[in-house]
Amino acid sequence: xxxxxxxxxxxxxxxxxxxxxxxxxxxxxxxxxxxxxxxxxxxxxxxxxxxxxxxxxxxxxxxxxxxxxxxxxxxxxxxxxxxxxxxxxxxxxxxxxxxxxxxxxxxxxxxxxxxxxxxxxxxxxxxxxxxxxxxxxxxxxxxxxxxxxxxxxxxxxxxxxxxxxxxxxxxxxxxxxxxxxxxxxxxxxxxxxxxxxxxxxxxxxxxxxxxxxxxxxxxxxxxxxxxxxxxxxxxxxxxxxxxxxxxxxxxxxxxxxxxxxxxxxxxxxxxxxxxxxxxxxxxxxxxxxxxxxxxxxxx
Amino acid sequence: xxxxxxxxxxxxxxxxxxxxxxxxxxxxxxxxxxxxxxxxxxxxxxxxxxxxxxxxxxxxxxxxxxxxxxxxxxxxxxxxxxxxxxxxxxxxxxxxxxxxxxxxxxxxxxxxxxxxxxxxxxxxxxxxxxxxxxxxxxxxxxxxxxxxxxxxxxxxxxxxxxxxxxxxxxxxxxxxxxxxxxxxxxxxxxxxxxxxxxxxxxxxxxxxxxxxxxxxxxxxxxxxxxxxxxxxxxxxxxxxxxxxxxxxxxxxxxxxxxxxxxxxxxxxxxxxxxxxxxxxxxxxxxxxxxxxxxxxxxx
Numbered sequence: 001x002x003x004x005x006x007x008x009x010x011x012x013x014x015x016x017x018x019x020x021x022x023x024x025x026x027x028x029x030x031x032x033x034x035x036x037x038x039x040x041x042x043x044x045x046x047x048x049x050x051x052x053x054x055x056x057x058x059x060x061x062x063x064x065x066x067x068x069x070x071x072x073x074x075x076x077x078x079x080x081x082x083x084x085x086x087x088x089x090x091x092x093x094x095x096x097x098x099x100x101x102x103x104x105x106x107x108x109x110x111x112x113x114x115x116x117x118x119x120x121x122x123x124x125x126x127x128x129x130x131x132x133x134x135x136x137x138x139x140x141x142x143x144x145x146x147x148x149x150x151x152x153x154x155x156x157x158x159x160x161x162x163x164x165x166x167x168x169x170x171x172x173x174x175x176x177x178x179x180x181x182x183x184x185x186x187x188x189x190x191x192x193x194x195x196x197x198x199x200x201x202x203x204x205x206x207x208x209x210x211x212x213x214x215x216x217x218x219x220x221x222x223x224x225x226x227x228x229x230x231x232x233x234x235x236x237x238x239x240x241x242x243x244x245x246x247x248x249x250x251x252x253x254x255x256x257x258x259x260x261x262x263x264x265x266x267x268x269x270x271x272x273x274x275x276x277x278x279x280x281x282x283x284x285x286x287x288x289x290x291x292x293x294x295x296x297x298x299x
Numbered sequence: 300x301x302x303x304x305x306x307x308x309x310x311x312x313x314x315x316x317x318x319x320x321x322x323x324x325x326x327x328x329x330x331x332x333x334x335x336x337x338x339x340x341x342x343x344x345x346x347x348x349x350x351x352x353x354x355x356x357x358x359x360x361x362x363x364x365x366x367x368x369x370x371x372x373x374x375x376x377x378x379x380x381x382x383x384x385x386x387x388x389x390x391x392x393x394x395x396x397x398x399x400x401x402x403x404x405x406x407x408x409x410x411x412x413x414x415x416x417x418x419x420x421x422x423x424x425x426x427x428x429x430x431x432x433x434x435x436x437x438x439x440x441x442x443x444x445x446x447x448x449x450x451x452x453x454x455x456x457x458x459x460x461x462x463x464x465x466x467x468x469x470x471x472x473x474x475x476x477x478x479x480x481x482x483x484x485x486x487x488x489x490x491x492x493x494x495x496x497x498x499x500x501x502x503x504x505x506x507x508x509x510x511x512x513x514x515x516x517x518x519x520x521x522x523x524x525x526x527x528x529x530x531x532x533x534x535x536x537x538x539x540x541x542x543x544x545x546x547x548x549x550x551x552x553x554x555x556x557x558x559x560x561x562x563x564x565x566x567x568x569x570x571x572x573x574x575x576x577x578x579x580x581x582x583x584x585x586x587x588x589x590x591x592x593x594x595x596x597x598x
Contacts, residue, residue: 124577143582163574165464165512166583173591198541202511205542209508212501213464242497243504275462276590278423283442284465284587288580292472 008264010152012178012217013042013088014257016236016249018225019054023067026052027075031082033256038086040258043112043151046091048223048236049159049182050105053095058228060135068097072116076108084114089149091156093182095136096121105137107156107182109147118147122158123167130188130230133160144170152178152263159183162203162220166287168210173276176216177263181207183222186232200233200251208243215241215270217261224252241269307563309451311477311516312341312387313556315535315548317524318353322366325351326374330381332555337385339557342411342450345390347522347535348458348481349404352394357527359434367396371415375407383413388448390455392481394435395420404436406455406481408446417446421457422466429487429529432459445473451562458482461502461519465586467509475515476562480506482521485531499532499550507542514540514569516560523551540568 015033019026030051037045050056052075056064069075075094083090089112096106096119105122121140125133144167146155155176161167162181171179185203187196203220211218217240224234237248238259249255270276289296314332318325329350336344349355351374355363368374374393382389388411395405395418404421420439424432443466445454454475460466461480470478484502486495502519510517516539523533536547537558548554569575588595 123579123582126577128571139579144585160577163512163572164578165468165508166578166586169464170583170585170591173585173588175590175592198543201543202541205504206508206511209464209505209512212505213462213508242501244497244500272427273462278425278459279463279465279589280422280438281587281589283422284469286443286469286472287465287586288583289472290578290580291474291575292469293474 008151009260009262010178011041011043012219012238012259012261013037013040013045014219014221014236014238014249014259015045015047016222016224016234016255016257017048017051018254019051019223019227021054023052027078034082034088034090035086037256037258038088040256042088042258044089044091044149044154046180046219046221047093047182048221049093049184050095051093051182054227055184055223055230055232057133057136058130058230060132064136065103068095068103071096071106071108071119076110076116080110080114080116083110083112087112089151091180091182093158102138103136104140105133105158107158109154109156111149117149118145120145120156120158122161124160124164126160130228144174146171146174146176152261155179157181159185162207165210165213168214172214172216177266178217178219178261179210181218181220183220184232185222186230189229189231200235204235204237208239208245211239211241212243213275215266215273215275217241217263217266224254241266307450308559308561309477310340310342311518311537311558311560312336312339312344313518313520313535313537313548313558314344314346315521315523315533315554315556316347316350317553318350318522318526320353322351326377333381333387333389334385336555336557337387339555341387341557343388343390343448343453345479345518345520346392346481347520348392348483349394350392350481353526354483354522354529354531356432356435357429357529359431363435364402367394367402370395370405370407370418375409375415379409379413379415382409382411386411388416388450390479390481392457401437402435403439404432404457406457408453408455410448416448417444419444419455419457421460423459423463425459429527443469443473445470445475451560452476454478456480458484461506464509464512467513471513471515476565477516477518477560478509480517480519482519483531484521485529488528488530499534503534503536507538507544510538510540511542512574514565514572514574516540516562516565523553540565
């Protein structure tokens with residue numbers, strides 16, 4: 001793990017889009033927006049979860065496995081060429097075919113030379129009505145990681161991981177200065193406006209909480225648009241180590257956010273609130289337990 | 300661990316006060332406000348951190364150890380009588396003298412029969428300018444707990460614990476439906492208004508994040524008033540398992556908040572967002588490590 005020089009700032013680009021049925025249309029639009037973000041100076045550009053297609057996990061359908069591809073594969077090759085041309089780091093969420101019948105919800109980190117710097121496989125897999133991810137995705141087996149780029153140490157987690165403080169903490173302990181969450185989260189039709197807003201606020205709050213607890217920058221990149229009964233709520237955002245929102249996209253529009261993150265703020269924040277100094281690591285072993293009731297078998 | 304009946308609501312009372320030099324004055328005022336909260340129907344009443352005295356940790360002074368008392372001791376006896384009289388549960392933060400030269404920042408849970416139901420010793424101890432707690436308080440050795448009362452399963456954590464997702468998680472895994480944080484946090488003179496507000500917002504955000512991540516009710520009880528260069532920022536609050544603020548006190552006034560918490564909401568929230576189902580417990584062992592760089596010794 002190398003440490004970018006202090007005093008460094010990184011320009012982060014988030015691409016919030018809607019998705020059409022046509023895969024090529026989605027890919028082409030994503031490329032256009034990556035170009036736009038690069039033109040605005042973004043050095044690290046993150047796409048939304050499963051950006052190539054509509055959110056197929058709404059139903060359990062064997063044929064949808066055809067959407068998966070190998071890593072490296074066609075998408076990483078194309079995005080690698082683009083990253084090299086634009087001299088940017090690209091984070092892309094892909095449906096990974098690993099072996100016959102073995103699939104993951106993965107994110108790749110492509111460096112500015114176009115090389116595959118690393119891969120994260122979504123660790124926490126949801127399964128709710130219209131989010132049937134346990135049907136498609138094998139839980140990740142690569143653990144929580146941080147990847148060194150010239151401009152920033154970055155960790156990537158994916159969507160449902162957002163709700164787990166353990167994921168953010170382990171990624172920060174690996175040295176991440178910035179945690180990125182490609183996301184596909186939305187409202188289900190028929191719920192009240194009050195519940196919709198409460199869900200969205202809780203989603204933002206828990207992530208801002210991770211930024212505070214770990215003293216890191218954090219960004220979520222969500223899709224927009226209606227797909228069947230789901231309306232993806234957008235509102236991609238970047239927050240600083242104080243949990244302050246630096247930029248936030250709308251709930252409905254396709255947008256490119258380009259946001260400067262001053263990484264010096266991490267050291268400054270952590271000096272004033274030295275949580276990493278005071279963690280009681282000798283008392284945390286029960287975090288590896290499901291629930292601490294009488295039924296938990298203990299050594 | 301027993302489980303209160305579903306459908307049950309608990310009425311929670313938070314006592315936000317300023318402190319005078321005179322200990323008896325503080326105690327008497329706290330008793331008055333406990334009575335007021337009970338009169339408004341509060342069943343579980345929580346005092347602020349170290350409610351008996353001004354925040355002596357601003358300086359390192361040997362004589363301040365005289366403020367400590369044994370548990371059980373005079374304060375628990377007096378509060379026990381009060382709890383029995385009012386038929387309420389009282390949570391009180393005390394400076395505990397455990398043995399000669401061995402002190403803790405503890406919180407006691409006194410049941411409505413006046414008995415000492417349990418004790419928590421603050422696990423995470425801060426040390427910052429004007430918060431010299433490592434001088435006074437030995438880190439807690441009782442771990443993270445939940446206590447069964449007839450109206451609610453409750454966990455108690457104290458102040459600096461607020462910033463550690465591990466503490467909230469372990470308390471929730473013990474079965475807590477409500478996490479209470481007696482607190483003494485304030486602004487240091489000479490800081491900008493912008494920084495002051497950012498600190499306060501981060502403090503609230505990270506705790507609301509714990510409520511969301513764990514699907515629990517959560518309350519912080521802070522003091523108000525100026526003590527030397529510190530102005531305690533009050534703003535005691537209660538939030539629900541969605542992180543929604545149910546009630547919040549002012550930054551400057553002494554206040555009693557009495558808030559009804561509908562515990563049914565916990566099951567409902569967790570059914571919709573089943574984070575406890577999806578924790579990847581087999582991958583969390585590194586949470587017991589200080590930092591995951593090359594210098595960490597690994598088995």
